[in-house]
Amino acid sequence: MSITKKIRPDGSAYYLLVESTGYDLDGKRTRVQRRFDRKGDAKTEQARIIAERDALRNRSGRIALESYIDRFYAPHIDRLAASSRDTYEREIRLRIKPHLGRFDVRDIDRIKIQRMVDACGTEPVARKAIGLLRTILHHAVSDRLIAVNPASAKFVMPPTGKRRGNDAVISTFEAMEPLLRAVDEYAERSVLLIASTGLLLGLRPEERYGLDWEDIDLADRTITVRRAFTAASGKHGGNDLKAPKTAKSARTVPIPAALAERLGEPGSGALILGAGGVRISPSTAQKRWARFCRWCASTRPDAPIVTIENMRHSFATSYLHAGGNVEDLSRMLGHSDINTTYRRYVRPNAEDLRAGMDAVDGIFCQSSGSLAE
Numbered sequence: 313m314s315i316t317k318k319i320r321p322d323g324s325a326y327y328l329l330v331e332s333t334g335y336d337l338d339g340k341r342t343r344v345q346r347r348f349d350r351k352g353d354a355k356t357e358q359a360r361i362i363a364e365r366d367a368l369r370n371r372s373g374r375i376a377l378e379s380y381i382d383r384f385y386a387p388h389i390d391r392l393a394a395s396s397r398d399t400y401e402r403e404i405r406l407r408i409k410p411h412l413g414r415f416d417v418r419d420i421d422r423i424k425i426q427r428m429v430d431a432c433g434t435e436p437v438a439r440k441a442i443g444l445l446r447t448i449l450h451h452a453v454s455d456r457l458i459a460v461n462p463a464s465a466k467f468v469m470p471p472t473g474k475r476r477g478n479d480a481v482i483s484t485f486e487a488m489e490p491l492l493r494a495v496d497e498y499a500e501r502s503v504l505l506i507a508s509t510g511l512l513l514g515l516r517p518e519e520r521y522g523l524d525w526e527d528i529d530l531a532d533r534t535i536t537v538r539r540a541f542t543a544a545s546g547k548h549g550g551n552d553l554k555a556p557k558t559a560k561s562a563r564t565v566p567i568p569a570a571l572a573e574r575l576g577e578p579g580s581g582a583l584i585l586g587a588g589g590v591r592i593s594p595s596t597a598q599k600r601w602a603r604f605c606r607w608c609a610s611t612r613p614d615a616p617i618v619t620i621e622n623m624r625h626s627f628a629t630s631y632l633h634a635g636g637n638v639e640d641l642s643r644m645l646g647h648s649d650i651n652t653t654y655r656r657y658v659r660p661n662a663e664d665l666r667a668g669m670d671a672v673d674g675i676f677c678q679s680s681g682s683l684a685e
Contacts, residue, residue: 314329314330315327315328315329315330315351315354315355315358316328316330317351318347325349326347326348326349327347327348327349327350327351327353327354328345328346328347328354329344329345329346329347329348329354329357329358330343330344330345331343331344331358331361331362332454333361333454344361374416374417374418375416375417375457376413376414376415376416376417377408377409377412377413377414377415377416377417377420377448378409378413378414380417380448380452380457381404381408381409381413381448384451384455385448385451388451389401393544393552394544394550394552399440400444403440403441403444404444407428407431407432407437407441408428408441408444408445408448411424411427411428411431412424412425412428412445417449417452417457417458418457418458420449420458420462421462422462422465422467425442425445425462425463425465425467426467426468428441428445429441429442429467429468429469429470430468430470432470433470434470434471434472435469435470435471435472436472437470438467438469438470439469442463442467445463446461446463446464449461449462449463480616480617480618480619480622481618481622481625481626481629482511482616482618482626482629482630483626483629483630483633484629484630484633484634485630485633485634487616487630488511488616488626488630490612490614490615490616491507491511491608491615491616491617491618492507492508492511492570493612493615494608494611494612494615495507495508495604496574497611497612498604498607498608500600500604501585502584502585502586502592502597502600503600503601503604504574505520505574505575505583505584506520506584506592506597506600506601506620507601507623508570508571508574508575509523509535509571509583509584510620510623510624510626510627511623511626511627512568512570512571512627513535513565513567513568513571513627513644514623514624514627514628514631514641514644514645515537515565515624516540516556516557516561516624516646517594517597517620517621517624518540518541518542518557518594519537519539519540519556519561519646520583520584520597521540521541521542521584521591521592521593521594521597522537522538522539522540522541522553522556522591523535523537523582523583523584524581524582524583525578525579525580525581525582525583526580527583528567528575528578528583530567530572530575530578533566533567533572534564534565534566534567535564535565535567536563536564537556537561537562537563537564537565537646538556538562539553539554539555539556540553540554540555540556540557540561541553541591541593541594542554542594543593543594543595551593551594553591556646557646558646558647558648559648560643560646560647560648561646562646563643563644563646565644584597597620598620601619601620605617624645628641628645628653631644638650638653638654641653
């Protein structure tokens with residue numbers, strides 16, 4: 313990239329070499345900086361770096377995007393976490409290769425990428441595909457196959473699409489009681505804990521699965537969220553015990569009396585257990601909850617049914633309807649931004665809105681009556 317003459321404090325000169333070695337997986341340029349007393353040595357080292365970079369990347373010759381991905385980009389994917397590998401491999405298989413794989417890397421332009429975007433069903437899908445393509449083509453820029461990255465252009469997006477259904481939400485703790493009674497009657501320990509930590513604490517599913525007894529202080533009536541237990545990869549299998557979603561997701565929340573009663577005597581190890589007495593996996597939790605929902609439909613039809621994910625939404629909405637403060641709720645949910653609490657987790661239904669307006673009418677009716685007197 314450059315060789316620059318510099319002067320040391322003692323007046324002597326040296327030459328600073330700054331040369332690009334490529335791009336990392338986030339698309340950021342990687343560089344090396346080295347100092348030489350002689351300009352000739354700096355030029356020799358610069359030539360060596362460029363030759364090594366181009367040899368590794370196969371600078372010469374034309375190559376189709378599909379072959380470029382398989383030969384030069386795939387090793388970067390192998391270093392990612394299993395869940396990220398699944399995402400990258402799926403986007404490459406379903407969108408990038410079918411629409412662009414046969415074209416030479418040099419021939420991919422904005423028009424061809426727009427056709428891939430047009431074939432995507434929704435805007436989030438399109439943005440995910442463009443983001444990965446942009447990262448891949450950053451590597452092609454580094455390899456000197458192309459001068460500019462066409463995926464960095466602006467594109468006409470498809471419709472936003474419908475978000476994943478979160479319609480079935482319990483909006484008050486009173487309405488939640490029949491479901492909690494059904495859970496108690498069902499008498500399956502793991503189902504009871506999945507429901508209780510979701511409906512009465514608002515924890516994310518992966519946070520519930522990651523809880524250990526050491527995270528629970530029954531004397532102080534608190535639970536500390538320290539980790540999350542997630543499915544590592546649908547393709548590669550396994551589960552990951554890792555840090556919570558964000559920095560603010562690591563938090564301590566108070567335990568309501570209804571949950572303290574359901575926890576019972578303290579134990580050791582994982583709180584929610586699956587088969588064989590080990591920590592429950594996300595897939596096992598989903599199967600057990602689905603089995604409970606089928607039992608509930610035939611035995612306790614009065615109990616409202618929600619998904620494991622929507623228990624968190626139900627807690628948030630019920631907490632606010634009970635008079636809770638939204639700032640406190642945001643902290644309990646572990647949100648980095650309070651706007652997320654408003655935008656995604658507060659879901660009043662039509663009956664709730666009508667009840668609020670009835671309360672307004674009641675106030676004004678009373679005022680009118682006092683004025684008439």
